Amino acid sequence: MSATTAPLPNAAENWILPSRGKVAMAGLIIAESAIFTIFVVAYLFYLGKSTTGPTPREVLETPIFYTICLLSSSLTIHLAAKSLERDYIRLFLGLWLLTIALGGLFLYGTAQEWHRLIYEHGLTISTNLFGTTYYSLVGLHGFHVTAGLIMLLIVAVFALSGRVGVKQSGRIEVLSMYWHFVDAVWVVVFTVVYVLGR
């Protein structure tokens, strides 16, 4: 039912609003940023407050290669989304699988690092404050990478069965926002844990 005398002749045609997917993802990213902020604050607050060893300086090694993997996956997912928009399905699929591979490689890097810390240095989440804050901050990020990878894999399954086309590019764009966020968080975590924290 029209609620006015309608002095806006073309109001309905010129009425363009933001995409709800993007707005919602932006909202989720704001909320997640607040969660990460609290964990980062806890990490920084407890730097050097552990009553026993090992300390970050003794055991941490900077994961340069795996960081490059994760950061470049942001580029590949961006290019993948753009190619889907232009209907280059095969290029999209290739870049998408490459993104998954890079993300998977990063997770493998984290697993390897944790394995080394646990079995060589005896650092677990209950060893000291460093262990508690390190595993929870890096673990929280790793959890987000894992969640992202699961979503990427679901899209890959659909894409391989030929069900992803230009029509879905809006949704792919939303998913890539999440992936960029996960990468951006890693930049912060990397800086805090491996640069400032040592």
Added chain:
Amino acid sequence: MSSNVITVPVGQAEARPWVDELHQWVTTVDHKRLGILYIASALLFLVIGGVEALIIRIQLMHSHNNFVSPEVFNRMFTMHGTTMIFFVAMPVLFGFANYLVPLMIGARDMAFPRLNAFSFWLSFLGALLLYFSLVGGSGLYGAGNAPDVGWWSYAPLGARAFSPGHSSDYWTLSLLVSGFGSIGTAINIIATILCLRCPGMKLNRMPLLVWMNLVMAGMVLLAITPLSAAQIMLLIDRYLGGHFFDTQAGGSAVLWMHFFWIFGHPEVYVLIIPCFAFMSEIIPVFSRKPIFGYPVMVAATVCIAFVSMSVWAHHMFTIGMNSYANSFFTLTTMAVGVPTGIKIFNWIGTMWGGRIQFKTPMLFSIAFLFQFLIAGLTGIMMAASPFDWQLSLSYFVVAHFHYVIVGGILFALFGAFYYWYPKMTGRMLSERLGKWHFWLFLIGFHLTFDVMHIPGILGMPRRIYTYEPGRGWDTLNLIVSIGAFIQAIAILVFVANLIISYFKGADAGNDPWDAWTLEWSISSPPPAYNFATVPTVASRRPLWDEKHPEDPDSRYE
């Protein structure tokens, strides 16, 4: 009114078997039904939390009372606080937001209906988890046990060593789960408001209720999440042997306080801003004037949201922060009073010179203005850190925040119930019972919470299960308890009104209050699709424009 009439599908009016009906409610994704589910579950927990409050008041009625044991008393104030904030105030406000926002912006549903249902059931599951602790709190011992660490669960009290059993775990999980629900709802509200407005509904034409719920949802994203993060840390401490809040391993108890209050203080504004929203809709309609200073109201809301993010440590003046921190938080806390004062002046400016109709919603709104002002003034008193050192953790603080939550939030909510019940059910609430409800509750409220300030000033600490006679606290506590029972009777009148009016209330029609926002342009209760054709608006009061084509608002905006 408009000549356009929407015919209700015949099928909706027919009686269905109750199993069918129940199934429809459980599986619904309709924003109106979910709104009502939120509100109904909140009312259920309001009664439960109210009974807990009465148990507390009976115990404190006179000195050396033995109504409940100290352990039970601790559980009661913990459950009362947690229930009222997380499972009454939040859901009921989300319920109104869910119900009203799409109707007011001319949308057919929320942006993500299934996320909406998911969020509701998450928060309801959270409430069930909290109350399951009564049965499962001690694991397999069979003896019931509820959380008893206060609604802050200060470290290291929440640690395994000091809270054995599972009661604290249920508390943590319940807040974590319902927190995720809140984040889902907040995202949904933001996406709905930004992406589903009907043509012509520019941001500066949105009803103030919509604006304020947008700000509230934004605050939820930034305020609830620190609590979720802190709960995850507490779980890591309790289950994985972490040391976040373990002082013996170098952890900090003060850090928990910071994290809790970074959530806790903005939370107050998450709750009060939707109440400002109700006031901004109800007061103009019953003053027969458009809201005074619309842009300033929006600016003040955004301003409150920003400033309230940097005031949290005024809950922590007594832990011994340095004087710079004390000064900073004193100043920011006092600064919040400025935009809030602007709002109060704007509501008074709206009423000024209006033809005020003293219907029940307006009575509650006027009481809100007075009481919220007083609550704000005691808040300003305690913002001064030296004053707070004297009165922190006393009944003065308890009286202050109940003045905000009951005198402000609950009164505004009652106003909203009387105002929008006709839209939700198609029946008017009885004015006669409404007046009884109002005056009884007003008397009970002031008897309880005005008097409660005095034992606080006399030195009565909060969270004590009993006290020595002869300190001058006995009579005052008795009066406070009597007031609590008067409030309980008023709530019974309210519940009776809700039930009786549902069956016997006068027919509401589309627009019983001669109001101006879009929800009143459609039938009561609205059909599942809300708007048969999506409306187009040209001003802040689309329904006024429609009723007065000779003098529409759009001419002046």
